Amino acid sequence: MSVEETSQLDVDIDYDLSGEDDYIEPQQARLFVARLDPWSVMKTAFVISIGLAIVTVVAMVLLWGVLAALGVYSSVNDTIESVAGASSSGFNVEEIFGFGRVVGGALVLAAVNVVLVTVLATLFAFMYNLTVPFTRGFEVTLSEE
Numbered sequence: 001m002s003v004e005e006t007s008q009l010d011v012d013i014d015y016d017l018s019g020e021d022d023y024i025e026p027q028q029a030r031l032f033v034a035r036l037d038p039w040s041v042m043k044t045a046f047v048i049s050i051g052l053a054i055v056t057v058v059a060m061v062l063l064w065g066v067l068a069a070l071g072v073y074s075s076v077n078d079t080i081e082s083v084a085g086a087s088s089s090g091f092n093v094e095e096i097f098g099f100g101r102v103v104g105g106a107l108v109l110a111a112v113n114v115v116l117v118t119v120l121a122t123l124f125a126f127m128y129n130l131t132v133p134f135t136r137g138f139e140v141t142l143s144e145e
Helices: 003-012 038-070 072-084 099-135
Strands: 028-033 138-143
Touching: 038 072, 038 099
Parallel strands: none
Antiparallel strands: 028 138
16 A cells, blocks of 8 residues: 555545535424324333322421421420410320331321322323314424424
């Protein structure tokens, strides 16, 4: 291979890296969502509501722990005792808002939330499918950038 052949190869290769001449505008597509599959909506809503249920229980446990560490429950007991006198000594906020009751209440609230969110999202999908012939659905613009 000689030097002349190498220089001939370099001439044939295009080294223009600016890309100004080759610019292509991004493609866009306007689509209408014409149908929601109720089964897919139900599965998605169930998974999302399970995640929200976990967040709810953890948040309630953390909130109870912070309030207990700050001494809010004993402070409320002292305030009630000073306002109502000795007759309120049978009332104890710490018993009403015990850790077991708070976690149990959070679990019940989370379970109700899972059922309601799943059912309501599925009903929404059915109602959306009924209204699409009148409203054409909603528009989604997809673009490649």
